[in-house]
Amino acid sequence: MVHSSSLTAFIATLSLCSLAHAQEPTTGEGSTVTAEQPPLDAPSQPPVANQPSTMPAPATPAAPAVLPAAPPMRLAPPSDHHPYRPHGRVHEGFYLRLGSGPSFTTLRGHGPSGSASITDSGTSGFIAIGGALAPGLVLAGTLQGTAFNADFKGGPLTDATVRSNGQTRSASRKADGGFGMLGILVDWYPRPAGGWHTGFATGVGAVGLTNTADDSDLGGLNFAGSVFGGYDWALGRKWALGLQLTASGATRTKLKDDFDSHDSRDSGYRLTPLSVGVQASLLYF
Numbered sequence: 394m395v396h397s398s399s400l401t402a403f404i405a406t407l408s409l410c411s412l413a414h415a416q417e418p419t420t421g422e423g424s425t426v427t428a429e430q431p432p433l434d435a436p437s438q439p440p441v442a443n444q445p446s447t448m449p450a451p452a453t454p455a456a457p458a459v460l461p462a463a464p465p466m467r468l469a470p471p472s473d474h475h476p477y478r479p480h481g482r483v484h485e486g487f488y489l490r491l492g493s494g495p496s497f498t499t500l501r502g503h504g505p506s507g508s509a510s511i512t513d514s515g516t517s518g519f520i521a522i523g524g525a526l527a528p529g530l531v532l533a534g535t536l537q538g539t540a541f542n543a544d545f546k547g548g549p550l551t552d553a554t555v556r557s558n559g560q561t562r563s564a565s566r567k568a569d570g571g572f573g574m575l576g577i578l579v580d581w582y583p584r585p586a587g588g589w590h591t592g593f594a595t596g597v598g599a600v601g602l603t604n605t606a607d608d609s610d611l612g613g614l615n616f617a618g619s620v621f622g623g624y625d626w627a628l629g630r631k632w633a634l635g636l637q638l639t640a641s642g643a644t645r646t647k648l649k650d651d652f653d654s655h656d657s658r659d660s661g662y663r664l665t666p667l668s669v670g671v672q673a674s675l676l677y678f
Contacts, residue, residue: 482630483586485525488533489677490580492635493518496670498541500572500600502645505661506547511568511602513543517639517670521578521594529585531578531678535594537619538573539641539668549660550606570602572643572666574617588633591622598643600666601652611660612652617643625676635674642667 496517501510516539523533545551545568553564576596583589598617603610623637648662 482627483528484531484582484678485528485585487677488521488523488525488531488580490521490533490635490674491519492637492672492674494670494672496539496639496668498539498571498666498668500570500664500666502662502664504547504549504663506551509545509547509662509664511541511543511545511570511664513541515539515541515571515668517641517668517672519672521580523578525678529582531580531592533578533580534576535578535596536573536575537594537641538571539666539670540569540571542567542569544568545602545604548604549609549611550604553606555606564606565604567605568602569605570600572598572600572615572617572641572646572668574598574619574641574643576617588625588627589622590625590635590637591620593620594618598646598666600643600646600648600664602648610651610653611648611662613646613648615643615646615666617641621672623672623674625674631677633676633678635676637672637674638669639672640667640669 494517496515497513498515499510499512501508501512503509517537519535519537521533521535523531526532544566546566548566548568550564551566554561555564556562574594574596575598576594578592578594580590580592583591595616595618598615599612600615601610601612619639619641621637621639623635625633625635627633643666645663645665648660648664649657650660651657
């Protein structure tokens with residue numbers, strides 16, 4: 394019994410060894426191949442060929458929107474508006490200005506008896522006719538003058554007397570007079586459509602005096618000029634009402650007796666005129 398059991402166990406052990414030996418892989422006779430472990434960073438699953446992509450397909454561009462056709466352009470009708478000012482008003486073309494106003498006038502100098510002078514308030518006036526050389530720039534001819542009635546201090550009748558109706562009295566020392574100029578005028582508007590303007594005039598001047606006591610006349614020629622500046626308020630497209638400050642003067646004037654006659658002679662008087670005034674004017678420009 395014992396012998397039979399030992400034999401049976403021995404046979405079972407041999408069978409198990411043979412079975413384990415048969416399950417080991419071999420590359421050749423008597424060699425054993427051990428399976429190689431994959432690297433740690435290797436993908437756990439190799440990519441499968443021909444696997445469909447999971448990225449979304451590019452979107453098909455949408456057709457551009459069709460805008461409605463623009464209406465045809467219409468040209469504006471011709472207009473007389475000027476770029477300098479609305480409603481077409483601009484200073485250009487024919488120029489006409491008439492003005493007048495109060496003034497302060499003085500003539501000072503000397504005569505045969507010493508110093509002589511005439512000082513008084515009076516009136517001044519002018520006219521200017523011309524045209525624009527460019528928008529806002531005027532060249533015109535002008536005639537202007539100042540009139541007054543005042544005492545002629547140091548005049549020819551300062552110590553004269555008059556006998557009338559058996560009475561003797563001092564002769565009047567008053568004289569009617571004035572000075573004026575005929576020349577050219579330049580008027581400038583910094584903004585061709587604006588109201589502010591300034592300018593000057595120059596030309597041949599004259600001084601005339603008439604003594605009230607005996608109606609004797611004195612007069613002479615000189616070189617005269619004036620400067621002015623002011624503002625014009627539009628009354629319409631061409632008409633305007635202006636107000637300006639004017640200063641006028643002339644060189645020293647040699648006065649002659651009976652200046653307007655052929656037998657005039659030097660009176661000995663040398664007077665220099667100066668006048669300052671404010672003038673209102675009516676303008677067409």
